[in-house]
Amino acid sequence: MFKKLIVALAATTAMAAPAVAEIEIDMYLGGEQPNSSNISGSHPAIGDFDATIDWDGKSDVMPPYYGTRAVYWRPDNIGFGLEFSHNKAYAPDAQMAANGFDRLEFTDGHNLITLNVMKRWPGQWDRWTPFIGAGVGVAVPHVDIQPTGGPHTLGYQVTGPALRLLAGARYQINDHWSIFGEYQFTWSDNKVDLDGGGTLSTTLNSNAFNIGIGYAF
Template sequence: MLRTLALCCGLLALPTLASAEVELSFYGGAQSAPASDVVIRDAVIGNGDFRIAWEGRSASAPVYYGIRVTGWQSDSFGYGLDFTHNKVYPRDGELPAGYEVLEFTDGLNTLTVSAYRRWAQMLGDVSPYIGGGVGIAIPHVEVTAAGSRTFGYQVTGPAATWVAGATYPIGDRFSVFGEYKGTFSANTGDLDTGGTVKTDVFTNAVNLGVSFNF
């Protein structure tokens, strides 16, 4: 996963060298997820169709966080890469009978290529922005049942993200921001016993972060 992220960041850096501004952002916050349908198809674990109510537990290790690289081509338009470490745990009592673990907690990662529109200093020094993008889901699939254990990173399907927020400068190179961010990931993971686990997950997050501009 980290090699994929590093490669994509390197590819992004080439066209943005000529940009007026490159921005590196780090953020965290409170992330949640509504319930989703889970489908298990496996000869050892058995077949299962159930609905799980998820929770994010953003502050529990491993914490929820994100990293974003944006090349601003003008005062109003930019594009870049966004990596988000989402998480989903079954709420208490939501784990299906026969399962010891069924979660994506290290995490329900997404890597997207995104475009952004901002309104520079529209409200005094405050610059509102919106954005969205598409990419891939790279979750850590964790399923333990019937004596089997699946535990590892997989590329499980497409992902999408959308964001709206505002940024405020605190110096020539630094700024702080707050935003709402949503993600969608379509996940079809391979089980170690030869079957699959499938679920489509939406997440919602309120983020606070800091950006370095160069």
């Protein structure tokens, strides 16, 4: 009788105990490709410009494309977090020259910082956990732009709003470590201030496939 009482009490306590929240830190590398976009604006050295640029991501060229995020997972498997990704965009040489630029790139990062909301389904496929997420934030690119005959704009700027969508699956190695693969879509609306007067505006969006490692505690 006493043993039965102990077992029943233990079972009731286990059922009543709340699930434990956790913090997860992810880091990833991958392949990211920005889509073509329109650039428009003006500069005293070249006047008005309006053109389509076929950007190249060059994910494996230093500094490479990478990202990291921290997520606070609640017991209901809804997560809130912060994510940084080091995206890149290079304009082809021929298109730069045709539109009056000696340099036209965001290559020490078209950096995106977003606040994310995520959802996961632990153990959906044995050790595999699918997840989705969305984020909103800002673009902070390292601007590297020089109109022909004009000054070189080189430095970080906050250029506009950014959005992020992601979906993937995580394989749980043990209680703390995991590996994951995911797809990401990013969007940003950018207005750049050019040295010497003038501006350049463009909307950049990209597709990326990432592989990463996570640590939860």
